[in-house]
Amino acid sequence: MDLHAPDRSPGMKLLLSLLVAAVLTIPLFTVYLLVYDRQSQSETARSSIAEGWGGPQTLAGPLIAIPYQEEVTQTVQEGGKPVTRTSVQRRELFLAPTTLDLDTKVKPERRARSIYEAVVYDADISGAATFRLPADTARIVDVATLEFDKAELRFGVADPRGLKPANRITIDEAPVAAQPGNGPAATGGSGFFASFDAAMLRDGVVTARFAFALRGHSVIALAPRAGATRWTVTSPWQHPSFTGGFLPESRGVTADGFSATYKISNLALGVTLVSTADSAVELRAPEVQTTSAYARGSNVPTAEAQVGLIQPVDLYSQVNRSVKYGFLFIGFTFMAFLLFDVVAGVRVSAVEYLLVGAGLVLFFVLLLAFAEVIGFTPAYLVAGAGIIALLTAYSAAVLGSRRRAGFIAGLLIALYGVLYILLSLEAYSLLIGSLLLFAALAAVMYLTRNLDWGGRSAPLTEA
Secondary structure (H helix, E strand, C coil): CCCCCCCCCHHHHHHHHHHHHHHHHHHHHHHHHHHHHHHHHHHHHHHHHHCCCCCCEEEEEEEEEEEEEEEEEEEEEECCEEEEEEEEEEEEEEECCCEEEEEEEEEEEEEEECCEEEEEEEEEEEEEEEECCCCCHHHCCCHHHECHHHEEEEEEECCHHHEEEEEEEEECCEEECCEECCCCHHHCCCEEEEEECCHHHHCCCEEEEEEEEEEEECEEEEECCCCEEEEEEEECCCCEEEEECCCCCEEEEECCEEEEEEEEEHHHHCCCCEECCCCCCCCCCCCCCCHHHHHHCCCCCCCCEEEEECCCCCHHHHHHHHHHCHHHHHHHHHHHHHHHHHCCCCCCCHHHHHHHHHHHHHHHHHHHHHHHHHCHHHHHHHHHHHHHHHHHHHHHHHHCCHHHHHHHHHHHHHHHHHHHHHHHCHHHHHHHHHHHHHHHHHHHHHHCCCCCCCCCCCCCCCC
């Protein structure tokens, strides 16, 4: 198919070039699917790297659970007659701290396997909690039935595999031993606990101090339950993401890391300090999210305060966005070749359009392949330089002039430069892109203002 055949008008050549461009949307869409597939593989690989280290962690508690016995009366039907039965059931009273002061120091570490990398961390947690039975506890349970000597202090950890053996728990300055399991409902029952005698709660205050260490990756979160929670998080990681249902009261991010302080009241949680069921606020487990996911945010409410250790650059998100501009690359380059064809009289065939378009699509494949190895910006320079050199050399042969090929090279350099700016300035990408399209349309209209697109009009003559 020859777009410059003598019997074809400029309008027909335009339609044929548009047809070739439409055909190129198929491989361009395939590249988009390739980026998505590689991103899925990357997330799977990162999860594999962190497997066995500890998952995204949620901290909950401490809570005090005090067992008691309660008589329960039930009426059942036997032989068509109502029968009342009384039984004694064993239940638990759950008491949240009046105040909780929690300090978390997160030490991140990058771990790599092949071309993939994951961020894991060691966290040192220490804190102090004070407990007091509210004055209205009697309206919930008969205090005389509480078995204070069988009380348990319970801590929740989402993935107990990450717990380290070193821990310290003291209750009113007396050390107690930690045992596995029996965590609060906020972490699905996973965690650890310590048995102790809570007799001081009858008319006094119990103070618990604790310190333990655990491992995890990507996210650390807190499910608050105390009357007043103060959670301080510090880390040398320079790229935190603060998400969840609560944001820090104060935070600072510097080249040396970040620090954040949360202050949360149980009034904001909508739960009481004492209850007969460990019915914590409905929580959503912390999820490992990419940078783009953090940017989009989430509409799912959560009663957690979450801190994510995100990667500063999500290369798959950037490559994905660049592929969406592939249509502009094809359109601008084809328009330049079409103008050389219909204005300068240079023969450009459909096959030549197709080969040039294939080179433009190949850029995105090269960008993805190199970005996984050397990073996005170096990959962009390498892939862009290679495609510009290839298409410039080919254009010199097709257009029959190094000068014309130089124009194509300049156009491609400008396009790749503008695209990089669009990717860097996400907030202004629409504005810059629309201005670029306006300028291109104005240039085409000016260059073709005297062109007879139909090729059949007779010259205009004055009456």
